[in-house]
Amino acid sequence: MFVRIVKMSFHEENIPAFLENFELMKQKIRNSPGNRLLELYQDKSIPGIFFTYSYWETEQDLENYRQSELFYDVWQFTKKLFNDKPEAWSVDKLVSLK
Template sequence: MFVRIVKLSFHEDKIPDFLANFETIKDQIRAAPGNKLLELYQDQNNKSIFFTYSYWETETDLENYRNSAFFDEVWTFTKKLFNDKPQAWSVDKLASLV
């Protein structure tokens, strides 16, 4: 399983815009070919910091999503809200205990 973790930091007054947009697009992201999971987290101490976790069948599935017109539209909107450069990690899931 291929996992993408993205750290996003927003201007405080832009958080409602981000959350409203995420609410409208989350199902489309989740429906992207190869996407198996999409989660959004907010830092407990700094409410301006969010993380997305998305699970993909393959790295190619993620790259196809990232090269789509839909992603371009989402990213164009979202990047205007940032107060810091986003960070991203691509990791392989090795274990999960539930």
């Protein structure tokens, strides 16, 4: 399993539109084949910065999602709201304590 972390920065006036769209799409993203977890975080001191963490069974599962119509629809809407280039990392989860 690995984790995809995406950092996104929005104009403050676009935050409500982003959150509304995320609310509409989150279950569809979470139900994509191979997705095991989807989380959204907001920076405590800079409200326009958000992070998504998504857990995937395989890199191919993420790639399949990234090639899907769902991803295209989500990304076409979201990228119009950015005020900076998004950043993304794919990382292997090594330890998790509960």
